[in-house]
Amino acid sequence: MTLIKCNNVTLGYSSNVIVKDFSLTLSSGDYLCILGENGSGKSTLLKGLLGLKSPLKGNISFVGLKQNEIGYLPQRINIQKDFPASVYEIVLSGCLGCLGVLSFYGKQQKKIALENMELLGIRNLQNKSFRELSGGQQQRVLLARALCATKKILILDEPCAGLDPIVAKNLYKIIKKINTDKNIAIIMVSHDIGSAISDSNMIIHMQEDKPMFFKTPQEYCESLIGKRFLGGI
Amino acid sequence: MFDIIDNILQYPFITRALIVGVFVSFCAALLGVSLVLKRYSMIGDGLSHVGFSALSIAVAMNWAPIIISIPVIILTAILLLHFSEKNKISGDAAIALISTSSLALGIIAVSITSGINVDVFNYMFGSILAISQSDLILSIVISTIVLILFIISYNKIFAITFDENFALAIGINVKFYKMLLAILTGIMIVVGMKIMGALLMSSLIIFPTLSSTRVCKQFKSVAINSAIISIMSFIIGLIFSYFCSTPTGATVVVVDLLIFIIYSLIGVFKQKV
Ligand SMILES: Nc1ncnc2c1ncn2[C@@H]1O[C@H](COP(=O)(O)OP(=O)(O)OP(=O)(O)O)[C@@H](O)[C@H]1O
Ligand SMILES: [Mg+2]
Numbered sequence: 287m288t289l290i291k292c293n294n295v296t297l298g299y300s301s302n303v304i305v306k307d308f309s310l311t312l313s314s315g316d317y318l319c320i321l322g323e324n325g326s327g328k329s330t331l332l333k334g335l336l337g338l339k340s341p342l343k344g345n346i347s348f349v350g351l352k353q354n355e356i357g358y359l360p361q362r363i364n365i366q367k368d369f370p371a372s373v374y375e376i377v378l379s380g381c382l383g384c385l386g387v388l389s390f391y392g393k394q395q396k397k398i399a400l401e402n403m404e405l406l407g408i409r410n411l412q413n414k415s416f417r418e419l420s421g422g423q424q425q426r427v428l429l430a431r432a433l434c435a436t437k438k439i440l441i442l443d444e445p446c447a448g449l450d451p452i453v454a455k456n457l458y459k460i461i462k463k464i465n466t467d468k469n470i471a472i473i474m475v476s477h478d479i480g481s482a483i484s485d486s487n488m489i490i491h492m493q494e495d496k497p498m499f500f501k502t503p504q505e506y507c508e509s510l511i512g513k514r515f516l517g518g519i
Numbered sequence: 520m521f522d523i524i525d526n527i528l529q530y531p532f533i534t535r536a537l538i539v540g541v542f543v544s545f546c547a548a549l550l551g552v553s554l555v556l557k558r559y560s561m562i563g564d565g566l567s568h569v570g571f572s573a574l575s576i577a578v579a580m581n582w583a584p585i586i587i588s589i590p591v592i593i594l595t596a597i598l599l600l601h602f603s604e605k606n607k608i609s610g611d612a613a614i615a616l617i618s619t620s621s622l623a624l625g626i627i628a629v630s631i632t633s634g635i636n637v638d639v640f641n642y643m644f645g646s647i648l649a650i651s652q653s654d655l656i657l658s659i660v661i662s663t664i665v666l667i668l669f670i671i672s673y674n675k676i677f678a679i680t681f682d683e684n685f686a687l688a689i690g691i692n693v694k695f696y697k698m699l700l701a702i703l704t705g706i707m708i709v710v711g712m713k714i715m716g717a718l719l720m721s722s723l724i725i726f727p728t729l730s731s732t733r734v735c736k737q738f739k740s741v742a743i744n745s746a747i748i749s750i751m752s753f754i755i756g757l758i759f760s761y762f763c764s765t766p767t768g769a770t771v772v773v774v775d776l777l778i779f780i781i782y783s784l785i786g787v788f789k790q791k792v
Contacts (some may be wrong), residue, residue: 293680336688364684371681371736379678383689385789389674415736435689 287314289351289439289471290335291420295344297327297334303342304330308497310490313504314350316440317465317472319503320481322492328475329361331492332443335473350438354383359428361443373427374412377403380434395434402430405460407453419449429457433464439471440464446478454478458485461474479516483507483515491515527761535655535713536647540753542662543711544723544771549669550704550751551724552742553680556732561614562599562701563721568618569595569710571717574642574709579632584642585645585657585709593696593706595621600701645716645768647757658710665703672696677738679707715768723749726775733779733786 290312304327305364312318320328333339334346336358357380370505379400381395402411404428416424425448445461446454458481465472465485476482482489483503491498491511500506507516528534540689541697554563573588602613629639647696669676678686679693687693708720727745736742756771763770 338684338687352690353688356688356690358685360682360684363684365681366556366558368732369681370732370735370738370741371677374678375738376681379674379681379685380689382674382678382686382691385674388671391674418736431685441688471737 288312288349289314290346291349292335292346293344295341295346297330297336298342299330304360305334305492306496310499312439312471312473313459315465315469316488317462317486318474318488319486320473320475320490320492321477321479321482322490322497326492326494327497328492329443331490331497332441332475336441345358354435355437356383357432357434357440359432359440359442361446361447363428366494369417370417372412372418372467373403373408373414373419374399376416376427377408377412377430377434380431383435384437398434399430402433405433406430406457422453425449426453433444434471436464438497439473442472442474444475444477446476461485521624523758527758528716532648532650533757535650535652537754537757539650539655539658539710540647540714540757540767541750542658543707543714544727544753546662546665546669546703546707547711547723548576548721548727548745550665550700550707551726551728552738552745553676553700554704555725555728556680556741559600559603559701560721560725561611562596562603562706563704563724565599565614565618566592566596566701566705567712567717567720569621569693570705570709570712570720571642572621572628574712575625575639576628578638578642579628580637588709591708592709593702596701596705597698600697608642618775626637638641641713641716643716643718645712645714645719647714647749647767649713649762654710654713661706661710665707668699668703673700673742676700681738715771716766719768719772722772722775723753726772726779727752730775730779730782733782734789752778 288311292308292310295308296303322328322332330339334341337353338358378391378395378399381391381398382389385422403412406429407432408423408426411419411423416427419427429445446457449457461472462485464470486503489500489503489506498511500509522584550734570592572590573591574584577584577587599614599617603610611618629635675691678691679696683693704724711723727749728741730748731741731744735744752774753771756774757767759765760767760770
């Protein structure tokens with residue numbers, strides 16, 4: 287089932303074009319990895335796909351997808367350093383999308399929140415204050431929140447930034463499992479080429495003028511840009 | 520303690536002031552949690568200045584004050600929100616610009632017509648003598664509406680306050696809730712202005728949250744704590760102002776300040792231990 291369709295989309299900030307003339311169809315079960323250098327427009331592309339940023343040209347449409355079926359992990363969040371919020375409050379807020387005007391959490395939502403905290407190994411932190419956690423712990427809290435919101439698609443902006451290698455590896459496994467078991471589509475920005483090639487089924491490489499699209503990871507490995515990124519030549 | 524309260528409540532105007540004040544401080548504190556944590560404190564301040572000028576122009580023109588100032592404040596709330604979203608730095612400046620300009624217009628309108636009379640003075644610094652029966656009913660009705668809306672949207676307000684982009688991404692109507700927050704704040708300010716004074720009103724919004732964040736670690740506990748602090752400091756302030764013959768609004772702010780200092784000390788102490 288098709289979820290997101292982009293037709294000749296151009297994204298940018300006022301007149302500054304970042305992503306040019308880009309087309310894509312994403313279906314359920316797809317695992318798309320977005321690679322590329324710092325500042326090449328990966329996060330901008332995600333914001334476009336999420337509908338947080340409207341395209342300068344072209345159009346992005348949700349086909350079999352509603353806004354409240356998306357889980358999202360931002361690259362960084364702008365919050366005050368001393369924002370008072372417990373881990374549980376934050377993770378639970380991921381369930382809000384599926385609630386109506388009366389946004390009270392029921393048993394169902396609480397169960398989902400607890401399961402996702404368990405999955406990411408932060409159950410013991412649930413009553414801690416977000417501001418007192420380490421960077422990696424905070425990242426896992428935000429991931430758990432994203433998982434709570436995920437119904438059909440999970441959009442992740444550098445999910446493993448700041449995580450130790452064991453947790454990171456475990457996390458890639460979890461994401462792959464969600465992808466295959468629940469047929470949930472994944473869009474992930476990553477700098478970890480190894481996992482991108484082994485887990486994904488398509489790759490976008492961002493670069494200055496135009497994003498390059500690869501139908502399979504193999505195709506990417508054999509391309510010039512892929513070789514350069516892989517070998518670091 | 521009960522003797523004192525009994526003694527005070529002999530006077531119907533104080534009873535009215537007490538009820539209005541408690542309702543207003545309760546709601547202002549709840550709205551303040553989100554405003555302060557989202558760094559929108561300036562909006563509260565700006566709104567109270569605009570509210571003052573709307574009221575004083577209405578008084579000068581002999582129009583019904585509340586009926587004029589509520590639509591004006593709603594429009595301003597929308598405008599200020601728009602500015603503060605556009606650009607953080609010039610947004611701040613724009614709010615300061617709007618609030619001082621409107622204050623200037625209000626002062627000119629007043630001085631041309633009636634001069635600084637008792638009504639205008641009361642709106643500036645607040646007076647418990649000025650609270651009428653209709654103010655009482657208005658404040659109860661509006662506070663109840665604010666409270667219901669706040670409770671219904673509490674979880675969404677949390678999500679938006681904590682991380683607006685995520686809230687947008689999962690399909691929450693962020694624009695609507697922010698607008699709602701700004702409008703309710705505006706209305707709350709108009710209602711509370713008579714008792715607290717335009718120049719002091721925003722402290723009712725800002726202080727309780729600021730104090731609570733010194734010690735509380737959860738959003739929910741900040742909200743509950745702020746509401747309690749706010750009501751307590753109003754009651755204490757009112758009692759003091761009765762016995763010391765000080766202006767009520769100013770006294771309440773001083774109590775709020777003292778509580779803030781105490782909470783800060785507790786916060787520092789807790790960190791050390
Ligand atoms: N809010 C903004 N306003 C204007 N320009 C922006 C804004 N955000 C990003 N840019 C510009 O857009 C370009 C792409 O930024 P983006 O954040 O999408 O890069 P990225 O590929 O995600 O980089 P990184 O790997 O560092 O996360 C950069 O050149 C940046 O300067
Ligand atoms: Mg990025």
